[in-house]
Amino acid sequence: MKNKTQYIIIKQSPCPKCNGTGVLQHPAWKIYWDQFGEDGCRRTSEEDRIWFSERGYREIPPEEQPCFTCNGVGIIRENINLRDALKEIDGSDLWNIVDAAYDNLEAS
Numbered sequence: 001m002k003n004k005t006q007y008i009i010i011k012q013s014p015c016p017k018c019n020g021t022g023v024l025q026h027p028a029w030k031i032y033w034d035q036f037g038e039d040g041c042r043r044t045s046e047e048d049r050i051w052f053s054e055r056g057y058r059e060i061p062p063e064e065q066p067c068f069t070c071n072g073v074g075i076i077r078e079n080i081n082l083r084d085a086l087k088e089i090d091g092s093d094l095w096n097i098v099d100a101a102y103d104n105l106e107a108s
C-alpha cells in the first residue's frame with residue numbers, strides 16, 4: 001500500500017443475537033415456557049416461586065435480560081474499511097467507481 005491513510009466508516013447493524021431488541025429471554029424462562037406452554041399463564045406465583053427455587057433461583061428472575069452481545073443497545077457498531085463497506089452494499093454502481101479510482105491510484 002503506497003498511501004498508508006485509510007478511510008474507515010462505522011457500520012451499524014441490528015444485533016444478530018437479540019435481533020435488535022436489546023433483550024434476551026432468561027434461559028430458565030425458556031425452559032419454563034417449553035415445559036408449561038399456555039398452562040404457564042394459569043400457574044400461581046407460589047407454584048412459580050417453587051419451580052424456580054428447585055432450579056437454584058432464590059427469587060423469580062426477570063423474564064428478559066439485557067443482551068450480552070450488544071449490552072442491551074440492540075445495535076452492533078464496527079469500524080470497517082470503506083472498500084469493504086461498499087462491497088456489502090448490493091448493486092452499488094458507486095463501488096465500481098470507487099474500485100476504478102483505487103486501481104488508478106495504485107497504478108500511478
Ligand SMILES: [Zn+2]
Pocket residue numbers: 015016017018019020021022023067068069070071072073074075
Ligand atoms: Zn443484542
